[in-house]
Structure formats: structure tokens, C-alpha cells
Amino acid sequence: MFKARNYEFFRDKAAFGWNFLFPFLIIAGFGIIFGGREYSGFKVGIFPAATASVPLAHSSLPPKFVATRHLEFIGLPTFEEGLEKLKHHRVDFLVRLDSPSRQYWLLESSPKGYIVERLFQAALIPDGPGYGEKVAVPGGGIRYLDWLFPGILAMNMMFSALWGVGYIIVRYRKNGALKRLKATPLTAFEYLTAQALSRILLLIFSLAVVWLGVELIFSIRVAGSYLDLLIVFTFGAMSLTSLGLLLAARGTSEEFTSGLVNFITWPMMFLSEVWFSLEGAPQWVKSFSELLPLTHLLRAVRKVMNDGATLAEVGSECGVLFGVTLVCLVLGAALFSWND
Amino acid sequence: MTPPILEVKNLVKRYRTVTAVDGISFAIRSGICFGLLGPNGAGKTTALEVIEDIIPPTSGEILYNGAPKSASFREGIGIQFQHTSLLNFMTVRETLLIFQRLYQETERIERLVEICNLHEILDKMNDRISGGQAQRLMLALALINRPTLLFLDEPSTGLDPQARRYLWEIVRRIKAEGKTIILTTHSMDEAEYLCDEIAIMDHGRIIAQGAPAELVARYCAGGTISLPLANVRLPLAELPFPSREVNGRLEILTDRVNEGLEQLLALKIDLDEMTVHSPNLEDVFLYLTGRTLRE
Numbered sequence: 001m002f003k004a005r006n007y008e009f010f011r012d013k014a015a016f017g018w019n020f021l022f023p024f025l026i027i028a029g030f031g032i033i034f035g036g037r038e039y040s041g042f043k044v045g046i047f048p049a050a051t052a053s054v055p056l057a058h059s060s061l062p063p064k065f066v067a068t069r070h071l072e073f074i075g076l077p078t079f080e081e082g083l084e085k086l087k088h089h090r091v092d093f094l095v096r097l098d099s100p101s102r103q104y105w106l107l108e109s110s111p112k113g114y115i116v117e118r119l120f121q122a123a124l125i126p127d128g129p130g131y132g133e134k135v136a137v138p139g140g141g142i143r144y145l146d147w148l149f150p151g152i153l154a155m156n157m158m159f160s161a162l163w164g165v166g167y168i169i170v171r172y173r174k175n176g177a178l179k180r181l182k183a184t185p186l187t188a189f190e191y192l193t194a195q196a197l198s199r200i201l202l203l204i205f206s207l208a209v210v211w212l213g214v215e216l217i218f219s220i221r222v223a224g225s226y227l228d229l230l231i232v233f234t235f236g237a238m239s240l241t242s243l244g245l246l247l248a249a250r251g252t253s254e255e256f257t258s259g260l261v262n263f264i265t266w267p268m269m270f271l272s273e274v275w276f277s278l279e280g281a282p283q284w285v286k287s288f289s290e291l292l293p294l295t296h297l298l299r300a301v302r303k304v305m306n307d308g309a310t311l312a313e314v315g316s317e318c319g320v321l322f323g324v325t326l327v328c329l330v331l332g333a334a335l336f337s338w339n340d
Numbered sequence: 341m342t343p344p345i346l347e348v349k350n351l352v353k354r355y356r357t358v359t360a361v362d363g364i365s366f367a368i369r370s371g372i373c374f375g376l377l378g379p380n381g382a383g384k385t386t387a388l389e390v391i392e393d394i395i396p397p398t399s400g401e402i403l404y405n406g407a408p409k410s411a412s413f414r415e416g417i418g419i420q421f422q423h424t425s426l427l428n429f430m431t432v433r434e435t436l437l438i439f440q441r442l443y444q445e446t447e448r449i450e451r452l453v454e455i456c457n458l459h460e461i462l463d464k465m466n467d468r469i470s471g472g473q474a475q476r477l478m479l480a481l482a483l484i485n486r487p488t489l490l491f492l493d494e495p496s497t498g499l500d501p502q503a504r505r506y507l508w509e510i511v512r513r514i515k516a517e518g519k520t521i522i523l524t525t526h527s528m529d530e531a532e533y534l535c536d537e538i539a540i541m542d543h544g545r546i547i548a549q550g551a552p553a554e555l556v557a558r559y560c561a562g563g564t565i566s567l568p569l570a571n572v573r574l575p576l577a578e579l580p581f582p583s584r585e586v587n588g589r590l591e592i593l594t595d596r597v598n599e600g601l602e603q604l605l606a607l608k609i610d611l612d613e614m615t616v617h618s619p620n621l622e623d624v625f626l627y628l629t630g631r632t633l634r635e
Contacts, residue, residue, distance in 0.1 A: 172425075175424070176423050176425050180481070181442075183392060184414060184442040184443065184485075185411075185442060
């Protein structure tokens with residue numbers, strides 16, 4: 001049995017390939033995103049600075065702070081821009097370079113900001129005039145929870161859409177359930193529409209359930225309108241579900257499809273700013289991120305939830321999501337096969 | 341004269357390296373049960389699925405009621421596949437209702453339950469029913485749109501003899517309602533019991549076609565008389581007919597069983613433990629291909 005299972009694994013070329021290729025790609029991907037550096041968990045915005053990468057050696061920052069590993073320094077031209085990024089958790093800590101009292105800002109709710117503050121203060125102890133001057137963020141910024149929560153919701157939506165549609169259809173194709181349906185007058189378009197509508201409804205329903213649950217424990221702040229938020233999420237659900245249909249258009253190997261779904265969901269999870277912002281990442285990574293529907297969904301949701309944007313203000317994001325939906329649906333329906 | 345309900349002309353289905361169906365032609369009159377008989381891998385299922393419009397043909401022509409298949413084809417046919425699953429987490433009743441919604445003209449669920457005897461399993465989950473029950477459910481689904489043409493792909497494969505008999509009775513009843521049935525099978529019993537006309541397939545071609553009895557008469561007239569070898573007390577070469585030894589028994593092939601028996605009696609050969617085998621479709625296949633259906 002042991003031998004048989006090993007043969008099974010090595011002979012299923014698709015699954016075999018993915019099993020080795022996939023972790024390699026993830027690691028290679030991270031390597032590229034972080035430009036060969038180590039993963040920098042903490043982003044420190046410094047201003048005024050002409051470019052994003054600033055020579056730090058002769059700056060007014062405490063040398064010990066500069067030398068701390070895992071801190072990434074991102075140069076920003078103005079205070080306003082720095083504050084904007086800080087409020088949206090794109091940087092964790094903000095320092096004014098030309099301030100004798102070493103003014104800095106952070107969000108009280110940000111765990112990373114707190115750590116960086118402690119590092120900053122520690123770095124100042126022996127040679128600085130004080131611990132630095134902490135300045136309150138006007139308006140208080142966005143709570144870390146309110147920033148993270150949309151990401152979790154969107155990510156959940158992505159997994160549910162891609163697995164729930166993509167994987168299930170491939171399984172039905174493999175076991176012949178789709179072939180049975182093909183023998184009826186049901187058209188591919190009707191079948192796919194039914195799958196998509198059902199999944200969208202389900203995504204919105206589970207979104208509501210999760211939301212209510214979280215709302216009971218923490219109170220979530222929504223600056224914009226709930227209706228707008230619902231519409232944005234619906235656009236997101238449509239685009240992700242269509243992507244799932246496209247992935248499931250062909251193929252009868254569940255292993256291959258699960259590899260493919262992983263291959264798409266993982267980069268989306270890391271590059272759509274669910275967990276961390278791409279501030280400081282190479283430009284092409286940021287451009288690539290623009291291709292991912294999750295990026296646009298999350299941006300729109302955060303704008304509505306955190307900044308109180310109206311539907312019109314997130315029109316471009318919704319437009320992109322709608323475009324993704326159309327392209328995936330048309331391609332998915334054109335490529336769809338009931339039996340192979 | 342009304343055209344045949346289904347006419348297949350020179351149908352070919354070729355995969356990259358294999359020709360699964362190699363130019364078959366036949367016509368099916370309305371109201372009969374037509375069987376494609378052949379061993380596994382003969383191309384029966386492929387032929388059937390091409391005709392059903394499930395897979396595209398490489399070449400050839402298929403006429404339904406005298407004309408190329410149109411959108412109405414799917415409304416008018418019912419299919420029972422060999423290997424298909426159904427949607428998960430559905431009861432038998434729900435499955436029937438779902439499929440009912442896909443057609444314009446439909447059979448009443450109660451009647452399907454009656455015909456296919458689904459009473460006991462109506463509220464069971466699809467995947468919690470026995471093989472025989474599943475086959476009957478698949479048959480009910482094939483009948484749900486009151487089809488005039490019914491396709492059954494190896495309807496009784498994998499069933500125990502009792503379930504098999506039971507299914508045959510159902511198929512006979514369906515046929516009695518005037519439906520046309522086309523089925524594939526590798527069982528000559530099934531073909532003999534259910535089919536009015538059969539086409540024997542081998543390596544993607546039809547090698548013989550006609551009514552079962554007609555085929556037997558055409559290719560394997562006569563019968564085989566078999567005796568224990570010990571009963572025969574004279575040298576085999578002195579027997580006035582061709583014979584051979586098989587597993588300690590003597591087999592005599594004869595065109596007329598009566599005459600054969602008379603000759604044996606005349607030679608005073610003991611007929612104790614004698615068996616007489618009348619040829620069947622299995623023998624026809626053996627005669628035509630040199631192989632048995634099960635090989």
C-alpha cells in the first residue's frame with residue numbers, strides 16, 4: 001500500500017509538478033518581491049525625502065535605529081503623504097528627519113507601530129537629547145482592526161469563490177455528473193450562470209454572517225455607507241467567482257486544479273495587501289498587483305470602510321472588477337467543456 | 341414511409357492514435373430495441389456517445405427522424421450512462437425534481453417511481469443507495485422527459501443476477517409503451533433477452549447485424565452434443581462426424597441435432613450425462629472473431 005501510494009503520487013504528473021514547483025515558486029516569489037532582501041516586517045516612513053530609497057547613513061535618525069534589522073525605511077516627500085500612508089497602515093511609523101526633537105507619529109492601534117516606537121526610543125537612549133517627541137495623529141487614523149478586517153473578508157471571499165466554484169466543477173466533470181447534465185437541454189451558459197449566482201449569493205451570505213459575528217465581539221467602524229459596501233463586495237464576489245469558473249473550464253484532475261487554485265490564491269493573498277502593504281516593494285510588483293482583482297476589491301472596500309468613500313469614488317475599482325468578471329465569464333464559457 | 345427514428349451513416353470517431361469507431365452504419369426502426377453487442381473496448385460506448393451528441397464525431401452522419409439532429413434532439417431522447425455520478429447532498433426525490441426542471445415536457449414523478457420502483461429510496465441520499473437502485477434511478481432520470489428514443493449504456497453491468505433480471509423487466513415494460521431503445525451490452529443474455537435487432541461490434545466495426553435468432557441461424561446452425569469421453573468405446577476417427585476432445589468430454593458439432601443423436605444411438609454409445617448446446621450469440625461472436633465476448 002505504501003509503495004502503491006508513492007507510485008500514485010509520482011505518476012500523477014500534474015500533482016507531482018505542483019507539489020514541487022509550488023513551494024519553490026512561493027519562495028522565489030517572496031525573494032523577488034523583497035528584492036533579495038529579507039522580509040521587512042516593519043515599515044518606517046521618513047520625510048521629507050526626495051526618493052523612496054534614502055541614504056540613511058548621515059541622516060538625523062539614530063544610527064542604532066537605522067542599523068536595526070527588519071526595519072525598512074521608506075522616504076516620503078511630505079508630511080501629508082506620510083500621514084496618509086500611516087493612517088492606512090501602509091507604513092507603521094513615521095519620523096520627521098528635519099526635526100531637532102525627533103518628532104514621530106504612529107497609530108495607537110497598530111501593533112507594529114508600537115514595536116517600532118520601542119526600538120526608536122531605545123535607539124535614542126545613550127546619545128539623544130530625549131526619547132523623541134511623540135506627536136498625536138490628527139483624527140486618530142484607522143484602527144488596525146478596521147484596516148485588517150476588510151482584508152480578511154476579501155481573502156475569505158477569494159478562497160470560497162475559487163475553491164467552491166473551481167474545484168467543485170472539476171470534480172463533477174471527473175465523476176461524470178457534468179456529462180449527465182450535458183445529456184439534458186441545459187446549456188453551458190445556463191449551468192455556469194446558475195453556479196455563479198449561487199456562489200455570489202453564498203459569498204454575500206457568509207460575509208454577512210462573519211461580519212455579524214465580528215461585530216458582536218469588536219465593533220467595526222464603517223465610515224462609508226453599508227449599501228455601498230455591499231455593492232462593492234458584490235462586484236468582488238462576481239469577479240472572483242468568474243475567475244473560479246474560468247479555472248474550472250477544462251480539466252478532470254482535481255489535483256491539478258487545486259494546484260492551479262493555490263497558484264492563483266497565494267500570490268493574490270500576498271500581493272493584494274491583505275496582510276501587509278506593498279509600500280517599499282519594487283515598482284513592477286506593485287504593477288503586477290494591479291492585475292489582481294483582489295487588490296481592487298480590497299482597495300475599494302478599504303476606501304469605503306476606512307475613508308467613507310462613496311460608490312462614485314470607488315467607481316474605477318468597481319469598473320476593473322466588472323471588467324474582470326466579463327473577461328473571465330466570456331473566456332470561461334467559451335472554453336467550457338462538460339466532459340474533458 | 342416514415343424514416344427510421346435514427347440512422348447512422350459511416351460514423352467514425354478517431355482519437356490521436358486510436359480509431360474507436362471505424363465507419364459504422366445502421367438504421368433503427370421506431371419501437372424496436374436495438375443492441376450494440378461486443379466485448380469491452382469494441383467501441384460501443386464511444387459510438388453511443390457520439391450518437392447522443394456527448395462527444396463529436398470525426399466524420400459521418402447521424403439522422404434523427406430523417407433529419408440532422410437539432411435542438412429538439414435533447415428534448416426527445418433519454419440517456420442512461422455507464423459511469424456517471426449525480427450531484428452531491430441530494431435525495432433521490434430532489435434529484436428527480438431537479439432533472440424534471442430541465443425539460444419542457446416531463447413525466448410525473450409518481451409514475452417514474454412506479455415504473456422504476458423507487459419507493460423505498462425516495463428520501464435517501466443519492467450516494468447512499470445500492471448499485472441496482474442507482475441504476476434504476478439513472479433509468480428514471482433517462483425517462484424523465486418522456487423520450488421517444490432511449491439510450492442505455494451497459495444497463496445491467498455490475499448488477500447481481502436478481503437486480504439484473506429486475507432491470508430487464510423494467511426495460512421490457514418501457515419498450516411495451518412504444519419507446520425505441522438502443523442499448524450497448526457485452527452480455528449475450530441481455531442482447532438475446534431484450535433486443536429485437538443487434539449489431540455485433542468488434543474493433544470499432546460492425547461485423548454482423550440482424551435479429552438475434554437470425555444471426556444464430558445464419559452463422560451457427562446446428563448444435564453441439566457433448567458426452568463424457570468414457571462413454572465412447574470406439575476410436576474417435578471411426579465416428580461418422582467431426583468431433584473433438586474438450587476437458588475429458590467429447591464434443592460433436594452437428595448441423596442437425598436430431599440426426600446426430602440418431603447416429604450416436606445407432607453406434608450404441610451411452611448417452612448418460614449427455615448435454616446438447618444450442619448455439620447463441622456468444623457462438624456467433626466466437627465464429628466471427630475467433631474470440632469469446634469476455635476476452
